[in-house]
Amino acid sequence: MADYQENLDHDTVTLFLDNNEEVICDVIAIFPARDSEYIALQPQGDENAQVYLYRFTETDDESSPQLDNIEEDEEFEEVSEAFYEYMDENDYEDLDEVFPEEP
Numbered sequence: 378m379a380d381y382q383e384n385l386d387h388d389t390v391t392l393f394l395d396n397n398e399e400v401i402c403d404v405i406a407i408f409p410a411r412d413s414e415y416i417a418l419q420p421q422g423d424e425n426a427q428v429y430l431y432r433f434t435e436t437d438d439e440s441s442p443q444l445d446n447i448e449e450d451e452e453f454e455e456v457s458e459a460f461y462e463y464m465d466e467n468d469y470e471d472l473d474e475v476f477p478e479e480p
Contacts, residue, residue: 390418390444392429406467407433410459411452416444417460430456 388404402418405428416433420426430453431444447453
């Protein structure tokens with residue numbers, strides 16, 4: 378699981394990865410899939426960077442929701458498809474740049 382800090386004023390999340398790397402990400406979307414909510418994040422300043430997908434859970438403390446890794450391949454594939462559909466439905470113009478299809 379990645380730890381994070383959310384900057385609500387700027388729609389960013391700071392991820393603290395398992396290797397202690399700190400990555401500031403833009404929140405691309407919070408979207409539903411598989412009876413849960415998920416969040417899509419992309420590192421700032423790198424339009425070609427991969428999109429990070431996490432399970433997103435609101436907590437009692439609204440300022441600090443929980444992000445959980447998606448461990449199962451099946452869940453990840455379903456969430457990826459849901460993200461792609463969500464972005465397509467919301468007319469995101471550069472969808473292929475943000476979330477390129479696998480070769």
